[in-house]
Amino acid sequence: MVKEIDAKIIEIDNEIEKIKAAEVLDEAQLYVLKRQRHDLIKMCKDLGPHDKVYLARHKKRPKITDYIENIFEDFFEQQGDDLGKEDGSIYGGIATFNGVPVTVIGHRKGNDLTENLKCNFGMPGPEGYRKALRLMKQAEKFGRPIITFIDTPGAYPGLEAETNGQGTAIATNLAKMSALKVPVIAIVTGEGSSGGALAIGVANSVLMMENAVYSILSPEGYATILWKDSTRSDEACDMMKLTAQDLKGFKVIDDIIPEPIGGAHINPKVVYKTVSKYIAKELSKYSKMNEDDVSKHRYKKFRNIDADYLKLL
Amino acid sequence: MKLNVGKIFKKKDTAEVKVIKLNDDNSVNAGANTASANKADKDSSAQQSNTEDDVTVCPKCKQEFKKQEVKDNLNVCVACGHHYVISADKRMKNLVDKGTFKPLKCKVEFTNPLNYPDYEDKILALQEKTGLDEAVLAGTAKIDGYDAVIAVMSSKFLMGSMGIAVGEKITNAVEYADRKKLPLIIFTASGGARMQEGIMSLMQMAKTSAAVEKFNNNGGLYISVLTHPTTGGVTASFATLGDITLAEPEALIGFAGPRVIEQTIGQKLPEGFQRSEFLQEHGFVDQIVPRDKMRETIAHILRLHSKRGK
Numbered sequence A: 001m002v003k004e005i006d007a008k009i010i011e012i013d014n015e016i017e018k019i020k021a022a023e024v025l026d027e028a029q030l031y032v033l034k035r036q037r038h039d040l041i042k043m044c045k046d047l048g049p050h051d052k053v054y055l056a057r058h059k060k061r062p063k064i065t066d067y068i069e070n071i072f073e074d075f076f077e078q079q080g081d082d083l084g085k086e087d088g089s090i091y092g093g094i095a096t097f098n099g100v101p102v103t104v105i106g107h108r109k110g111n112d113l114t115e116n117l118k119c120n121f122g123m124p125g126p127e128g129y130r131k132a133l134r135l136m137k138q139a140e141k142f143g144r145p146i147i148t149f150i151d152t153p154g155a156y157p158g159l160e161a162e163t164n165g166q167g168t169a170i171a172t173n174l175a176k177m178s179a180l181k182v183p184v185i186a187i188v189t190g191e192g193s194s195g196g197a198l199a200i201g202v203a204n205s206v207l208m209m210e211n212a213v214y215s216i217l218s219p220e221g222y223a224t225i226l227w228k229d230s231t232r233s234d235e236a237c238d239m240m241k242l243t244a245q246d247l248k249g250f251k252v253i254d255d256i257i258p259e260p261i262g263g264a265h266i267n268p269k270v271v272y273k274t275v276s277k278y279i280a281k282e283l284s285k286y287s288k289m290n291e292d293d294v295s296k297h298r299y300k301k302f303r304n305i306d307a308d309y310l311k312l313l
Numbered sequence B: 001m002k003l004n005v006g007k008i009f010k011k012k013d014t015a016e017v018k019v020i021k022l023n024d025d026n027s028v029n030a031g032a033n034t035a036s037a038n039k040a041d042k043d044s045s046a047q048q049s050n051t052e053d054d055v056t057v058c059p060k061c062k063q064e065f066k067k068q069e070v071k072d073n074l075n076v077c078v079a080c081g082h083h084y085v086i087s088a089d090k091r092m093k094n095l096v097d098k099g100t101f102k103p104l105k106c107k108v109e110f111t112n113p114l115n116y117p118d119y120e121d122k123i124l125a126l127q128e129k130t131g132l133d134e135a136v137l138a139g140t141a142k143i144d145g146y147d148a149v150i151a152v153m154s155s156k157f158l159m160g161s162m163g164i165a166v167g168e169k170i171t172n173a174v175e176y177a178d179r180k181k182l183p184l185i186i187f188t189a190s191g192g193a194r195m196q197e198g199i200m201s202l203m204q205m206a207k208t209s210a211a212v213e214k215f216n217n218n219g220g221l222y223i224s225v226l227t228h229p230t231t232g233g234v235t236a237s238f239a240t241l242g243d244i245t246l247a248e249p250e251a252l253i254g255f256a257g258p259r260v261i262e263q264t265i266g267q268k269l270p271e272g273f274q275r276s277e278f279l280q281e282h283g284f285v286d287q288i289v290p291r292d293k294m295r296e297t298i299a300h301i302l303r304l305h306s307k308r309g310k
């Protein structure tokens, strides 16, 4: 549904551009189009899981680079895993948030094809996860809270990634993150697929954007396993329970960050303000805790994450 | 041939185990080492109809053997050393000192977070067939006199996939080892995530890894033994977090499955890719240990850790 509406919005946007570029401005037509656009966006209510998958992957959806630029200040990028490679699919560094130094890490997909390729479409190899861990251990050393932004189709299933220990790299992140002595806030901003998402997601607070999705596997992958047919991904979406609302129900996430109607890309400025507020709120929860309590809090959270479903006989 | 585990383990232990039916007959047929994780699953179900047949063709050397011969050799081909899948019970029995195994009390009630159709039917049928409550058998035992906590995964139980129950049984074993200051040994065998449990399955990766890290920070010894196949979420969590990592020969070990990789890169994978020997070559495995040397190798490691260096 959203996909079709979005196609119409893009058509209207193109027409608006044409009108604006014309020598004589057709104001009347411009207002008609703007009204139509507004009405279309308003139709994006009661979204199904596959609509959310569409929005979560939307090209114009705010990305890690946008969040850093608009929420943080004084950003200093850090590259490399210190073991032999720089992986562009993980982006991060040091910045300040409301004047406090923090470490920011996230998946990076890139904004155009050149960037997409450089970032491997946001699919990290082990080097990306090791880079993320390097930044996290440094944050711990200097007492900086960590904020991660999750948006990945998954860890890259490639020859080199396997050869260099994809599994070991993810496992090490899960283990080391669980014991970090500084607060970690994770926000699933787009698609959070598989261990590739979780590898930067073992946080004290896990938040999700209203239209983000978080799952064991991509819906296409799930459909392939279930029916050997990746085109049935819409059906898979309905089964998987991957929306922010589902995950709040499972108590896998702590809170949902609201988005403007039609998705985050419709009004990114509002989104940055909202996300900023949520980060501040979560960080304040841990500011009074000592470092052992912060680490224990995170451990308990994941130890008991399935408590509602786990019944011992 | 159905055995009662009560006959193998000490009688007083059977109260906790109840009766575990040990059905070795499928072991020899199931899961050719050369097959991919998914194929292994198919093989095991496809070949179960031939259990009356007392002959097996080794998938590696293609020679015919009497099944009993292979079974008597720890499910290893007597000619080429091909390691067939082995049941969790049989593996445990061959690893530990006779009569010392005590199962840990951790039975998890069935849950179905996604309301996945027919999931409970599947679990109940597997429990009946394998005699296991889930894809892990965990307990304490002595190995050459050394006390240890041992968890053995079974690829015969939904491909050893990790859902809430598997994650809990592993975590419980790690925590028990931590509390009692015992060495921990885990034999992994898993196709990865339990798809039927969706996101709750993914969370088991964090839960188990966190427990291992806590155990690690408290100075515990963890020996991880990778067996065929170890893939997906288990590879990307507790399987690769051992202080010492052993592997059985030619086991498939990886994060992404071979077929997914082939589809992604659009080419065939080289021979031996993601096998134990390949992982050893790339620095992820301490030693490859054939099944008949596993007990003495683990005993050796335990001996070396029985006293702290100064």
Ligand SMILES: [Zn+2]
Binding pocket: B058, B059, B060, B061, B062, B063, B077, B078, B079, B080, B081, B082
């Ligand atoms: Zn053979």
